[in-house]
Amino acid sequence: MTHPPYEPTLDCARRLDEADPLRALRERFALPRGGNAEPLVYLCGHSLGLMPLAARGLVMEELDDWARLAVLGHEHAHRPWIPYHENLREGLASLAGARPAEVVAMSSLTVNLHLLLAAFYRPSGARRRILIEAGAFSSDRHAVASQIAWRGLDPREALVELSPAAGTDTIPEETIEAYLEEHGAEVALVLWPGVQYRTGQAFDLGRIASAAHRAGCVAGFDLAHAIGNLPLALHDIDADFAVWCSYKYLNGGPGAIGGCFVHERHDRPRLAGWWGHEPATRFRMGPEFRPAPGAAGWQISNPPILAAAPLIASLALFGQAGMARLRRKSVALTGFLEYLLDRLAPEVQLITPRAADSRGCQLSIRITGPQGRGQTVFDALTAQGIIGDWRDPDTIRLAPVPSYNSFADVFRGAEALAQAVRRLP
């Protein structure tokens, strides 16, 4: 977007909203309200997305079918429960840039990560390492370190964490490529985020997958902060596997069913459960495990219907809006926020990369100066009804989400931040 060449005002933000072809989408979400019943300025979709209004009806339908049909609902519910995950397949495949058979909604993020690491992390000989980013989300690090230890190896040797260069926050793809060129023969698997949760940096996953494959390594991705945020092309970039949660940009609700992608070229030994058995013979309950084709064959348990129903509502909205249009608006919204935050330099410092290709919705900032100022500013924002979040030691994360945030939201958020910064001693 081109920045307005004048002092930005709430009116100018409203004019941007009037010109927004997706403005009506906001009405399809429940907007949280503060104590005064005024809508909050919700800039926290990177943590928990808002509820699509249609989610309530879909959950109620399942409760009603449970009440009405009990066990018969497995086959006779409006949306029968046995093949329930199929309701999510096309929408997820479209967002993941995958063939429908390559994705499945199942379980939750860290569990899915464990299941896929169990199958894809095959240390042998000198090739034992897993490469991740320094400062990875704690659960990912725990999963990876425990997978290494589970195989009798030492995470202090086999877990490699790539850091940003001194004095910087982000990791250029060149750093990953250079590491793999030099040490790739010792790396079994690269696990990389689509968007880094703290910095908001988005990565060129195609480059990372190619670099991993050139070095003979498996390329797996954690898309918790990427799916529904950025266009993805997992099939075409030849990713081996990916996992995600559905409660952030996918607006699936707290604890919503997670998801995974397994490239169609992979059919390998896995940890199995009955729901991954091919459906035609699953209920014969035989001793042999015969996997369903594709990612569906990686399921373990029957799906949590009540934690999956809201995602149907959300994926329908993604389908109507289209990821290309959402992304166009997202680049403009986040660019508008960046423009307003830059007016608060040097107190407010941007951590997230400035190039639109290297970020999604989220901007991460730090407040410069003595320790404690960041937390003070964050608390002031919250008190003003601006909902972002704080990540230790010094980061405020704000994410305008194109489905339900407006330019006016961004303006109000930045204004509250400006006031909080002005009030600092």
Ligand SMILES: Cc1ncc(COP(=O)(O)O)c(C=O)c1O
């Ligand atoms: C990057 C990342 N990994 C892992 C998790 C943990 O997810 P879950 O509790 O669904 O396993 C999160 C949750 O926010 C996350 O952002």
